[in-house]
Amino acid sequence: MFEPDQLPHILPEYYTRARDMMSLQNRAYFLAGAGDEATLLANETAFSCARIIPRPLRETGGGSTQISLLGQSHATPFMVAPFAYHRLLDPLGETATARGAQAQSIKTVVSAQSSVDLAQIRSAAASCDWFQLYWMGSRERTLELAEIALAAGYTVLVLTIDAPVQGVRDREIEAGFQLPPDVRAVNLSAFPATRFTPLIEGQSFVFDHIAHVLPNWRDVDWLMQSVAAPVLLKGILHPDDAARAASVGAAGVIVSNHGGRVLDRAPATLEMLLEVIKRVGSEYPVLMDGGIRRGVDIFIALALGAKAVLIGRPVVCGLCVAGELGVSHVLRLLRDELEIAMLLSGCASINDIHADMVHLKL
């Protein structure tokens, strides 16, 4: 077990220590991005280009980071992003993550590809009631997975639509990344991979196999009607798609490019957040993720219109460095930094954070 005083004291040390501790394979899987990592870098750079104008001498006594979202109360405007295979980083896997987050009153979005059974995670951490779905190749199978999650007590669903193929994962290929035998997407064992008929001359794996098992907007519409829970769409970048999500009944959208892991050259999420908000207005629940590494980044995303954000790599690093405790500590540091940014900019509540407090030159 970790002694608290062996933990990193600052966020960047979590990031560098995790990078050093990981095997080449894990580094490629968890930290790298697709292709030349232009999008991964762009996500982070967008935040570091933003400037927050401090406003001293405003009253912030008794303030708080609390928000209300889809009828739920959240202690902070950020959650743990769904990511796969936590057991590659810690033997307790998603259980460790969910507990570490819960210790900070923060929710974890559990990935469809979690390496611990979804019901087990849920019972280990009562606050953990968001579940992320992938399309399972057909309407029925997708609905089936959703219902398993709801039956286990999850109350909010997130359908991730931006990763229908792997993307150009050059770093993983280079490192020869492969799942070890004891780590699997346990929730998906009951859903064997689609078997395709062999391709004929001139056909393409992408267009003639994969594309046939992907969802379209009508499928998503159907799912929204069929599931007895709010569903958010994750992986929206185009404003028109955000509008369409709203119109098919999505409970909200998550502006995301999957942390730069799928289409390298996709734009930075912060950049598209602005466009999306312009299109769907400020009432509709728009969340975002990608590139958040500091508390000030959360402040910036909120100022530019996000209702909440998801945290991916920082939690990856916390889990890698010190398991449950590491997750908890990373989230605490992010929250502390956010509170300081709020104090310095004179915001006593998340609602006080306005667009005119941030200058963004991209």
Add this chain to the structure above:
Amino acid sequence: MFEPDQLPHILPEYYTRARDMMSLQNRAYFLAGAGDEATLLANETAFSCARIIPRPLRETGGGSTQISLLGQSHATPFMVAPFAYHRLLDPLGETATARGAQAQSIKTVVSAQSSVDLAQIRSAAASCDWFQLYWMGSRERTLELAEIALAAGYTVLVLTIDAPVQGVRDREIEAGFQLPPDVRAVNLSAFPATRFTPLIEGQSFVFDHIAHVLPNWRDVDWLMQSVAAPVLLKGILHPDDAARAASVGAAGVIVSNHGGRVLDRAPATLEMLLEVIKRVGSEYPVLMDGGIRRGVDIFIALALGAKAVLIGRPVVCGLCVAGELGVSHVLRLLRDELEIAMLLSGCASINDIHADMVHLKL
């Protein structure tokens, strides 16, 4: 012979491995650019500044990368760019390249300076029916070369006009690059170099020798009328020149700066592509090359209006690393990446790729 599992698995490894394998001289000849390489770099940078906005949930089943160009059907919207002296990289030279490309149903544009006889290349790879001409110092000689190519079965000609002089090839001079005795521009042996009268005091080699054997627009016009095949002009950057090419009957233009090998400080081809399309409209066949290193780059060029693109250095690297197999593999990887980009942006056909899917900030 190469075992497939010794091949690089990803595109960037072809590039780095080729760089490492090449002699200093070949590196200078094949990979370097003119002058300070500002244009070579600008070509690549322009692509990496572009952003593609993914569009999930659109139907792409049964899609394909096929295009129709000048009445021909092409399996992909890219071809192998004409480059000289393949035998510097592989003993089979252009034959290896053309076969490797054909294995992917991709056409090779054979360079006037090929190191293998043009008829021999053509008979080795039936798909290989584009031939690139240089101006041979006079109308008659140029027409003669064109007719040799047509007689050998080539059906489309490309007249390259952007390299009337060598350019400032500092890297080659530094490396002392020279053709070895067994590698020559075999198709040009029958066309001995022009003999100039000695320069007199105050005359200049550039203006008083070279300039006198260069073509002008009237010569090009004449050639277009005299050759019984479609001719494209390669090496156009200025929009007015593209318009003029159309007006003298060119079958199309290739926006190119010769891969940054001639005029250092020429603008990036992607930048000029936009201007050219604005000028000649979207019907006229405008192709482009320069700086394409990834499948997403092809997507970007097409989105911004190119009907097809040519691939230079990546094929150079494929040929260097693993001959015919390497060419084939590099082209396959580019195609896979293009298909993934199309799937992620919801494009089932090349015609679906539109300008509004790409943001370009230069």
Add this chain to the structure above:
Amino acid sequence: MFEPDQLPHILPEYYTRARDMMSLQNRAYFLAGAGDEATLLANETAFSCARIIPRPLRETGGGSTQISLLGQSHATPFMVAPFAYHRLLDPLGETATARGAQAQSIKTVVSAQSSVDLAQIRSAAASCDWFQLYWMGSRERTLELAEIALAAGYTVLVLTIDAPVQGVRDREIEAGFQLPPDVRAVNLSAFPATRFTPLIEGQSFVFDHIAHVLPNWRDVDWLMQSVAAPVLLKGILHPDDAARAASVGAAGVIVSNHGGRVLDRAPATLEMLLEVIKRVGSEYPVLMDGGIRRGVDIFIALALGAKAVLIGRPVVCGLCVAGELGVSHVLRLLRDELEIAMLLSGCASINDIHADMVHLKL
């Protein structure tokens, strides 16, 4: 003691030598910035983006750098910025600094956190009559400190409002910075730290402790009325806050982000100076600091509207490298450079320095 010829001869050598001489802890405390140091860097970068257009052939004979500010005459338009704990750098601490500055007829703004008694500094250097206040947790305590300073002979007060919390001082945490036992904020010994009641579940240290002992605009208004001396507000970035400062009777404002030590991602002070001047006009006394490393930087700040500037890190480095003599020399070098910039741009007096002499592209 230092022999003059062992001193650095140029400003950058003071900066590099100080960096090398300091302990890791002092380097983190004195030279680093908050968070990722984006603001620290932005302060400096803003100056290096500005361009001064020389104007030869204008008369500058008999010129001078003198200004008049709040009724005082200053030999130069710059002062020493208030910074804490000079005794970490030199045994004589603030006494050395104030004397070194006075040797150049330059005033030192004494920090509330000085490590030498404020009266002692004042009596060591007669020119040293500006004192910087922090809010002491309540109106009464703050007024008390102000009155101690006035009683000691200080005539101008500076209330620093931009550092109500420490900020994210990662570099200091990393280095394990702590005050040694013999260095303390001696002027504040009489003001014991506020004792807070323990936080209850769900409360936050930032919002439920710190925020309750911070001043608001009404407190500042009250202080202005209660203190029998001109008070400037230091740490203003937002134009509206500058306007408000003027309206509550501040004698002037100092556009500052505390040298990038508090809110990382705050904008560069030079950038905000422009906005502030646009808002409050050119009559109201607006000073600035942050990122000034060269005489030309002072010129630039004055051209863009600052009435005077404060110098932080350069003086830190002078004091570190050679105590009183080092402070004096650094200030002399800055003044020499300023005079040269004035001569070259044809300005015989500070009033001749106009905005159209500087181009700023940010």
Add this chain to the structure above:
Amino acid sequence: MFEPDQLPHILPEYYTRARDMMSLQNRAYFLAGAGDEATLLANETAFSCARIIPRPLRETGGGSTQISLLGQSHATPFMVAPFAYHRLLDPLGETATARGAQAQSIKTVVSAQSSVDLAQIRSAAASCDWFQLYWMGSRERTLELAEIALAAGYTVLVLTIDAPVQGVRDREIEAGFQLPPDVRAVNLSAFPATRFTPLIEGQSFVFDHIAHVLPNWRDVDWLMQSVAAPVLLKGILHPDDAARAASVGAAGVIVSNHGGRVLDRAPATLEMLLEVIKRVGSEYPVLMDGGIRRGVDIFIALALGAKAVLIGRPVVCGLCVAGELGVSHVLRLLRDELEIAMLLSGCASINDIHADMVHLKL
């Protein structure tokens, strides 16, 4: 003596080899810039941001680089910039430079601070008939120097006005640069340095000594009327100063910042060239220098309106590496590159080089 085949073959090798061959002192004197070298770098960067659009298929046969300037015919649109103390680099000093340039039919502007007698240089190289003056502290002394030059056969004078003080020559101070005993400004021996009365308390060397011996616009006006030869003003950056130069009868102006050696943070000369031309129109003779390292740079300066350019550092490097031969070779390489750029952009004469051939994004 140098064997031609030991010479560098390309321009950049002259620059790197010179840097390596020079003593630390000479490097600081000849190659470094003032302050942090921001202006030195900006000069070069401005050129590398410009893009030239090639225009193939235009007639350039019989073209030439010749220009006519102030009634003289010049074989090329560039001259050697005046720089001091050539004997630090080669024992024959300015004689070597002037002869090497003349071998390429290129004129040298002889510096007032030449280390060889001005008459001797002139008799060694008949083409060398431009002389650069500094203000000698008074009208009479300046006129006297001008008349010595005219008497020796110089026909065009250049009055340099941008270096009334040394500037912040940190690199030279650092390197301890000093003239060796055998190298002096021989033409100025007859003009002993002004003796100043001692400064009194509160006076400044810059404003109370230097500024009193500098010229103003009336002095320059007087000189123009008093000298029986065309005089250009060198060191103009502000458009208003260019206009004023024209109005006091200057034969032309040279947009220059003294190669970044005086006011660090002065703008790039290429940037100001545009402004100056906008102000004084395209008829008035505007020359420029600073940052030209390649033939394409000359093309760019001419396209943006310069009638001719001066070459500083490249000639410094040629002289350092191989004396007279090196100067000649560097100038030949620049001319070759210029001719190639002209051919590729379809310009048969300097007059054909137009602004619309160059894109400049600064």
